[in-house]
Amino acid sequence: MQAILIVAGKEFRDGLRNRWIVAITLAFALLAMGLAWFGAAASGEVGFTRISTTIVSLASLAVFLIPLIALLLAYDSIVGEDEQGTLLLLLTYPLTRSGLLAGKFLGHGLILALSTALGFGIAAVLIVLLAEQATFANLAGPFGLFILSAILLGWCFLALAYLISVSTRIKSRAAGLALLTWFLFVLVYDLVLLGMLVGTEGKIDGGLFRFLLLINPTDVFRLVNLLGFEESAASSGLLSVFQDQSHSVGGLLAILAGWILVPLSLAAALFAARKS
């Protein structure tokens, strides 16, 4: 356990030193502020209008950014150590393979959680301070849920990044796989679903379609943040199939948790089975 914390501490300090934390925090804060002010520009107004508009546009952008950041942060965590020669060395230390992986996840997870919470949190506070319509009471709930689900989404992609990192021996290949993963989950998956919907002229079984949406963590993230707002009907696209029924937020968050645990355990199993 102590060894896990030592590894986590190193990763976290690396994150501070490489300016990852500062960069992600700033990016998220600026993004949130910008969207809060200009998110309603389409309807002819500038300035903070409604929480729901802000959250809906934030979620639509975060769903692209957060997976990318998480993958970039962690794709080389094992394969990079391997190329440096430190992996073989660490394996001779009093530290198990799953311990090494757990330490990395803890460190990277903290980096991501801290900068997400800070970035969007700062934005929320500024919105409360600057916008007349916004009060802390009506902002805290949706923003809190948004931040929580954003952190979970980030962790899902961290877990996928470790899976990539243990399954290849070449860093550049891991980078390629990370980008491919991002494309598949964030862009291609929804396009294919849309194609299916259009191709079958909407005759696809509703239950199957919902199931297909629920197995992609990015769609689950969108669902968490878009549902429950009237505005979302226009901007949620595919997710409108869920409009007719209420989904428990807890259930959706549990799916995200599953998307963290399954790839992480898979990565640990693959790592343990590796020859060296």
Added chain:
Amino acid sequence: MSSVVSLHQAGRSFGKLEALKPLTLSVEPGEVLGLLGHNGAGKSTMMKLVLGVLAPSFGSVRVLGEDPRGAHAHTLRTRLGYLPENVSFYDNLNGREVLHYFARLKRIDRRQADQLLERVGLAHAADRRVRTYSKGMRQRLGLAQALLGEPRLLVLDEPTVGLDPMAVLDVYGMIDELRGKGTSVILCSHVLPGVEPYIDRVAILCQGQLLATGTIDELRQQAGLPLRIEARGEELDARLGHQLAEIAVQLVSHDRQQLLLESPPASKLDALRLLLQQPGISDINVQAPALDALYAHFDTVGRSAEAH
């Protein structure tokens, strides 16, 4: 005292490939074992077995009396030191931070890490980022890392690669000092000249097989390679060649100032007596086959055996 490392019929295969055929070998306390072999001979596999990174496919491995992958592997690993062949460490940290990180993982006081930086001659560069380090400096850092916690067993993979000649002597001196304190060392090296005085025993691997083990003298006996005898003087007579041939000594080259002979070990004294009777001899130099010649001999034998 029991052996620090004992391999009993231990080997490892990867699918059909037998990376290391079953071998039996031990390393005693305070002993330096030189592990020699070409690339892919099974040196790395053997080191990984000893370090517990790989499990043996057959046989058993014991290090300090324990299974290196067993229940007590954690405590065992705090008493092992390892220097991998190519380790570049973390570019964005400085030397001190790197060593502190590894010291923490091994549960060792950071003061000891600082002392080790001094000892390997990196104190002046300790606060510079590893990115700026030369190959030799990284190697020194790796060595300091391996020495953390005064290990009972040190496994060094090519410890002198990239070091300048003085630093090489430093490293060998350090190994000698550790040997004096009872640390056992497995020294893997391609660089043969110069290493002889510092190793007690040699194990030669070729294509996954242990070809020979023993002290350098024992290997010389096994190999039976000729000694080289060089005689200098004035007005030397090459007719000596006939007499030498009778005792199986060969005259390789000669001129009036110098004779060069190759003698089987058994005929050494007879050859010397003959030479001493010659008028005009002023100096005799006897050279036993060096480790690189022995290695070349066993390697050739090993490869030709494999071919048949």
